[in-house]
Each structure stands twice: as structure tokens, then as C-alpha cells.
Amino acid sequence: MANTMALTSIGLLRFGVVTKKSNFHLTYTSGSSSRFSTVRAVQESEGPRRLVDILRIIPDVSRNYFKRPSRRALFGGISLLGGFYVAQTISLSFGALGVNDVIAAVLCVLITEYVTRFYYSRPKVTFPIALLNNFKMGFTYGLFIDAFKLAS
Numbered sequence: 001m002a003n004t005m006a007l008t009s010i011g012l013l014r015f016g017v018v019t020k021k022s023n024f025h026l027t028y029t030s031g032s033s034s035r036f037s038t039v040r041a042v043q044e045s046e047g048p049r050r051l052v053d054i055l056r057i058i059p060d061v062s063r064n065y066f067k068r069p070s071r072r073a074l075f076g077g078i079s080l081l082g083g084f085y086v087a088q089t090i091s092l093s094f095g096a097l098g099v100n101d102v103i104a105a106v107l108c109v110l111i112t113e114y115v116t117r118f119y120y121s122r123p124k125v126t127f128p129i130a131l132l133n134n135f136k137m138g139f140t141y142g143l144f145i146d147a148f149k150l151a152s
Contacts, residue, residue: 066127079131083138084145091146108143112136 066072087108094104115136119129 072127075131076134079134080138080141083135083140084142085138086135087139087142088146091143095146095150108139112140 066075090104090108094101115132119125119133119136122129125133
């Protein structure tokens with residue numbers, strides 16, 4: 001007794017990666033004649049078949065996704081607020097304990113200076129590097145705001 005089931009992959013059709021539907025047939029054979037059940041998969045059409053192929057198209061899909069300025073601004077803001085959040089968390093955790101404050105401050109300054117040097121040494125600024133700089137700006141802003149809170 002053999003059952004055949006046709007599955008259609010349309011997940012990549014939304015992004016325009018696969019132009020036509022690909023049929024995937026799964027054959028399941030069971031019965032008293034065979035000791036073990038056999039599963040055989042056959043793919044009939046061209047297109048991404050393996051995980052490696054799907055991973056290779058991720059940069060193209062993300063490049064097309066971030067072409068719109070509104071999405072770039074949204075992720076820039078999220079990066080800025082993420083840096084602010086991380087700064088507040090570091091300041092709260094090390095400030096509440098009162099241990100290793102100086103070491104945490106030195107590490108924060110070193111990381112900030114390294115990101116600044118990395119950003120301004122590039123001849124062309126790409127979007128991920130700009131997101132890293134936005135994160136650094138939010139981080140610095142969060143530390144300044146926390147310093148003003150402690151001074152009052």
C-alpha cells in the first residue's frame with residue numbers, strides 16, 4: 001500500500017526568489033511484506049532544495065528588504081533605542097552592585113572608541129555599519145543620561 005502526497009513550497013514565492021511552484025512528492029510505503037517502513041522524497045522542479053541554497057539567497061532578500069527608506073529609518077531607530085537600553089542595563093547592573101565600576105566604564109569607553117574608529121575609517125558606509133554607529137550613539141546617549149540622573 002503506497003500513499004503519495006504532494007506538497008507545494010510557496011514560502012519563497014513571496015520574496016520573488018522562486019518563479020514557479022515546485023512539487024515535492026513524499027512516498028510512504030508500509031505493509032507486512034517489508035520489515036521497516038520506507039520513505040522516499042523526490043523533487044521534480046528546479047529551485048532551492050537545500051538549506052545552503054536558502055542561506056545563499058538571504059543577503060539578496062535582505063538587500064531588497066532594506067531598499068525602502070522607511071525601513072532603514074525604522075531599523076536605525078530600533079538600533080538607537082537598543083543601544084540606549086544596553087547602556088541603561090549596564091549602568092544599572094554595575095551601579096547597583098558597586099563592584100567593578102571602573103572596569104565596566106573602561107570597557108564601555110574602549111568599545112565606543114573602537115566602533116567610532118571602525119565607522120570613520122571606512123571609505124563607504126554600508127547599512128550594517130550605520131546600524132552599528134546608531135547603536136553606539138544610543139549607547140553613549142544612555143550613559144550620559146544616566147550620569148545626569150546620578151548627578152542630581
